[in-house]
Amino acid sequence: MLKELFTKTKKKKYATIPSETAKQDVPEGIMTKCPNCKKIMYTKELVKTLKVCFHCGYHHQMNSKERIQSFVDSGSFQELNKGMVSGNPLNFPVYEEKLEKDRKKTHLNEAVVTGVAEIGGMGVVVAIMDASFRMGSMGSVVGEKITLAIEKADELKVPFIIFTASGGARMQEGVLSLMQMAKTSVALKRFSDHGGLIISIMTHPTTGGVSASFASLGDYNFAEPGALIGFAGRRIIEQTIREDLPEDFQTAEFLLKHGQLDAVITRQELRDRIISILEIHQPGGSISWQEI
Amino acid sequence: MAGDLEFEKPVIELKKKINELREYTKNTEMDLSSEIEKLEARLEKVEKEIYENIKPWDRVSIARHPERPTTLDYISLLFTDFFECHGDRLFGDDEAIVGGIAKFHGLPITVIGHQRGKDTKENIRRNFGMPHPEGYRKALRLMKQAEKFKRPIICFIDTKGAYPGKAAEERGQSEAIARNLFEMAGLKVPVICIVIGEGGSGGALALGVGNHVHMLENSTYSVISPEGAASILWRDASLAKKAAESMKITAPDLKELGIIDEIISEARGGAHRDVNQQAGEINRVLKASLKELSCLSEEELVDHRYKKYKLIGEYTSLNEYIGVN
Ligand SMILES: [Zn+2]
Numbered sequence: 001m002l003k004e005l006f007t008k009t010k011k012k013k014y015a016t017i018p019s020e021t022a023k024q025d026v027p028e029g030i031m032t033k034c035p036n037c038k039k040i041m042y043t044k045e046l047v048k049t050l051k052v053c054f055h056c057g058y059h060h061q062m063n064s065k066e067r068i069q070s071f072v073d074s075g076s077f078q079e080l081n082k083g084m085v086s087g088n089p090l091n092f093p094v095y096e097e098k099l100e101k102d103r104k105k106t107h108l109n110e111a112v113v114t115g116v117a118e119i120g121g122m123g124v125v126v127a128i129m130d131a132s133f134r135m136g137s138m139g140s141v142v143g144e145k146i147t148l149a150i151e152k153a154d155e156l157k158v159p160f161i162i163f164t165a166s167g168g169a170r171m172q173e174g175v176l177s178l179m180q181m182a183k184t185s186v187a188l189k190r191f192s193d194h195g196g197l198i199i200s201i202m203t204h205p206t207t208g209g210v211s212a213s214f215a216s217l218g219d220y221n222f223a224e225p226g227a228l229i230g231f232a233g234r235r236i237i238e239q240t241i242r243e244d245l246p247e248d249f250q251t252a253e254f255l256l257k258h259g260q261l262d263a264v265i266t267r268q269e270l271r272d273r274i275i276s277i278l279e280i281h282q283p284g285g286s287i288s289w290q291e292i
Numbered sequence: 293m294a295g296d297l298e299f300e301k302p303v304i305e306l307k308k309k310i311n312e313l314r315e316y317t318k319n320t321e322m323d324l325s326s327e328i329e330k331l332e333a334r335l336e337k338v339e340k341e342i343y344e345n346i347k348p349w350d351r352v353s354i355a356r357h358p359e360r361p362t363t364l365d366y367i368s369l370l371f372t373d374f375f376e377c378h379g380d381r382l383f384g385d386d387e388a389i390v391g392g393i394a395k396f397h398g399l400p401i402t403v404i405g406h407q408r409g410k411d412t413k414e415n416i417r418r419n420f421g422m423p424h425p426e427g428y429r430k431a432l433r434l435m436k437q438a439e440k441f442k443r444p445i446i447c448f449i450d451t452k453g454a455y456p457g458k459a460a461e462e463r464g465q466s467e468a469i470a471r472n473l474f475e476m477a478g479l480k481v482p483v484i485c486i487v488i489g490e491g492g493s494g495g496a497l498a499l500g501v502g503n504h505v506h507m508l509e510n511s512t513y514s515v516i517s518p519e520g521a522a523s524i525l526w527r528d529a530s531l532a533k534k535a536a537e538s539m540k541i542t543a544p545d546l547k548e549l550g551i552i553d554e555i556i557s558e559a560r561g562g563a564h565r566d567v568n569q570q571a572g573e574i575n576r577v578l579k580a581s582l583k584e585l586s587c588l589s590e591e592e593l594v595d596h597r598y599k600k601y602k603l604i605g606e607y608t609s610l611n612e613y614i615g616v617n
Contacts, residue, residue, distance in 0.1 A: 131392055195440065219437055220377065225453075259379035276373050279401045280393050281441060286444035290588035292579055 007169045017172070026027070034058050036226075059224045059267055064113040064130040067163055071271055072117035072126065081148055082168025082195040084187075086110065086141045092172040106132045110141040111166070114149035116156070120275035122282065125153035127162040131205070135167035138210055142170075146214065150187040150196075159197035159278060160188075165217040168208020180201060181213035188217050197281050199274065201265075202229050202252070220262045220277060223252035224270075228259075294478055297357065299350040300561060301310055306335045343560050346510070349533040352518060354562040355490050361567045363390055363405030363448040364422075366488065370578070371396050371403060379426075383463060386427030388419045388455070389499075391434040394448075396578070402438035404499060405433045405448030408489070417447055422455040425468035428498050432472050434477060444482040444582060447499040452517060454495030470497040476501035477601075478594055482522035482585035485577060486556070487511040487543075488563070503588075503596050504581045505551065506610040507543035508570070509558040511553075514541040527561050553581075 009275040022109035032043045036058035046053070050070050062070070068077050083173035085103075088095045103109060109135040117126050127149045128138045146162070169177035188198060200209070200218030204227040214230050215221075223229060238245055248254045252264045265273055296304050302456050317324050346354075354360070367374050371394035378385040391404035406423065409415030431447075436447045454465055456591075476483060485502035491513030507513060516524070518532035521539055543555045543585070556573050557564040588596060 007604075083376060192440070195442075201329070219440070234372055257385060258376060259384040261375040261379055261431070263375075273375070277375060277393070280375070280395060287398055289399060289582045292399065292582065 009139070016017040024219055024225070034060070038268055041101060042145075043137065049190050052267050057225065057266075059204065059226055061131055061165070062267075063132050065126040067128045068115075069266070070114070071163075071274075072119050072124075075149045076113050076118035077126075079113060079197060080152060081114060081145050083109065083144055084141050086139055089140065089176055090172065090174050091175075094179040098172075102133045106130065108133050110145065111138070112142045112145050114145050114152075116158075118153065119154050119161075119271070120278060122275070123156060123158040124278070125156065125160050126159070127266075129163060129165040129210070130205075131165040131167070134170060134290065136165045136205075137170035137177075139170035139177050140180065140181050140234050141171040143177075143183050145149065146180075146184050146216070146259045147187045148237070150184070152193050153190045154194055154196055157196075157283075159199060159281065160191060161199045161201070161274070162218075163201045164206040165203045166206060166208070166210035166215075178209065181209045184214045187215065188214055192219075193218075197278075199277065201270070201274075202227055202261075204228055207231070207233070216260070221260065221267050222263055222270075223255065223261050225252055225264055229255050248260060295351045297350065297610055299342060299347070299477055301351070301490065302338050303335065303561075306331060306338060307468065310335065313327040320416055325579040339560065347523055348512075348536040348539075348542050348545075349518070351510045352512055352536050354440040354558075355512045357562055357564050361563050361570060362410070363407050363450060364405075365567055366448060366574060367394065367403055367405075368569055370575055371401070372398075374403070377437075378430070380429035380433055382426065382429055384424075386418055386419075386424050388423040388428060388451070389427035389430055393438075393443075396582070400441070400443040402443055403446045403448070404434055405488075406451040406496075406499065408450060419455055420452060421490065423451065423461045423495060424455055424457070425463040425551050426512040428454075428472050431499055432475055433485075435472075435476065439479050439481050442481060444484065444585070445479065446578065447483070447484060447485040447501075447502065449487040449491050449496045449499055449513075450489035450511075450522045450567040451492050451495050453491055453492035456496070462491075463586050466537065468496045473501050479597075479598060480590035480592060480593060482582065482588070483597070483600045484585070486511050486574060486578075487552075490517075494518060497588050501601070503585050503593060504553045506554045506556055506577055506581075507552050508556050508563060508574075509543055509547060510562050511543060513543075513546055549606075551605075598605075 005162045030043060031040050032046050034053045034056060035039045037053060037056035046060065051062050051066065053060065063120070068219050079284045084210045086099055106205055108130055110127045113125055114125070129144050150160055191200060200215050200221050202221070202223040204224065206215050206227065206229045208231065211229055228250055229252060234245060234250060252261065255261045256264050310328060312323050313328050374392055374394040376390060376392040389404065389409040390407045391402070393401055394401055406419035406421045407418050408571070409418045419532060421452045435445055454460065454469060483502040485500045489511055491511065493515055498511065518536040518539065519529045521530040521535040522531035525535065540549065543552065546552045547555055554577055557576050559569050563570040585593065
């Protein structure tokens with residue numbers, strides 16, 4: 001899955017992750033080229049619209065820092081387990097170097113940032129995956145940080161909100177990566193049995209082992225418009241079934257139509273709609289059914 | 293007026309006449325006020341006679357009125373903060389059933405209902421309010437979610453029936469309906485069901501296993517449509533009116549049979565004459581139901597539902613066993 005996402009395909013009819021070369025078309029940082037409508041715009045302007053293209057509505061990838069700033073109450077975020085880093089459990093060649101390179105590039109220690117925060121004044125635990133670190137792939141650290149975040153939500157009796165963005169399992173950690181699917185799911189099951197509220201917001205791209213575990217296990221599953229979401233890679237499916245797939249295959253809209261999502265929510269609306277849902281789930285206040 | 297029903301014709305004609313006379317007097321010196329008064333008195337009498345003696349078939353026609361308020365109409369009038377949830381997480385999102393979370397007088401509830409369209413285009417999208425299995429499975433998903441978060445469930449019933457189609461059978465229409473009956477029996481939260489239009493058979497009942505079941509005055513609830521019954525019983529669908537008379541499908545009938553708890557009164561001529569008033573009536577009954585049911589524990593709620601359904605059915609026993617010896 002991961003390798004496939006990096007491979008440049010010639011016919012780009014469908015959602016793909018912007019490749020390194022595409023990004024270099026325009027001066028890094030100052031200008032951004034919209035991969036959908038191909039228009040070039042000032043990055044500064046794009047940030048003002050929550051990185052939603054003001055020409056075509058395309059949702060550009062947000063990193064974890066931008067997501068925190070735009071989603072939770074200002075100043076409320078307290079990061080958990082910030083210092084946790086991957087080892088190289090399988091002694092995989094050049095894995096450590098790759099991790100080090102991404103740490104320098106992204107100023108992140110791993111592909112997920114977790115923390116306690118407030119949204120609309122209501123306490124939550126949030127986990128935000130960051131596709132700019134190793135394609136958001138899930139290894140031991142991603143699994144452990146998400147599990148600890150779920151346990152934190154359970155302890156504080158607050159909702160758990162996760163933004164997913166992942167190419168899937170981290171190949172360099174082999175079967176340990178696969179088991180993170182089970183580990184996070186086991187934690188979610190216990191949290192859910194305790195009555196915990198789980199909200200999953202799938203962003204571009206949410207694939208493989210992440211889509212097949214916590215991303216799909218929300219009491220509410222949402223996605224951003226146009227996000228690529230799926231288990232198997234498009235090319236693998238096409239090769240297996242020897243059929244062309246529809247253009248909207250594995251998009252958020254495709255998933256909504258096929259019963260997998262509660263709603264597709266634009267980035268501009270997201271915060272307000274999540275606040276509205278959190279309010280409905282706030283533990284009983286002073287009024288009861290006897291008093292209505 | 294479009295959508296006037298057959299049985300109301302005398303009322304409509306009288307009203308028309310009165311209006312014509314009024315218009316006429318505006319433009320002439322003639323005093324017709326005594327004529328108008330006479331007609332108004334007659335209208336009052338005719339209205340009373342017609343609307344107090346509504347026949348079952350007339351109720352069928354009111355329940356099917358194209359302008360009859362739908363689930364989403366009531367949701368917008370009764371609740372705040374409605375958030376619609378889509379999909380069964382299995383196959384699709386069936387728009388013949390809508391559901392989601394909302395607040396009722398400031399407290400959280402889950403609301404689910406059959407949804408007809410208001411025009412042809414919407415009716416095609418919503419399959420005329422006739423669900424496929426994925427609709428029932430979405431409903432069940434939302435009910436289980438409500439149970440997890442301990443909020444009451446309100447179901448609005450309004451369907452001609454589950455969709456009779458090939459795809460529906462392939463995906464297990466029967467299993468989907470059966471599963472809902474089974475799971476609704478065990479829900480640990482109050483379940484209140486209100487028939488707002490047509491309660492067509494198993495497709496209606498799949499949202500209908502509740503602690504309290506209420507019916508709007510002119511709604512119907514039956515094992516099969518009157519047309520269907522006529523065609524099975526007498527091989528003639530045109531005898532639907534006769535079938536409607538004999539099948540016990542109106543709210544007063546079901547009340548008498550002990551199947552429903554309350555009849556929710558409608559405006560003269562039907563809910564479509566005054567949607568706000570209708571929402572007000574539903575609000576009153578819903579509040580009373582919630583007050584009553586919220587006093588029960590989880591166990592008591594399940595037991596309450598068990599006893600309710602255990603009591604339904606009529607039979608006698610013979611004093612002596614007549615064997616086949
Ligand atoms: Zn664009």
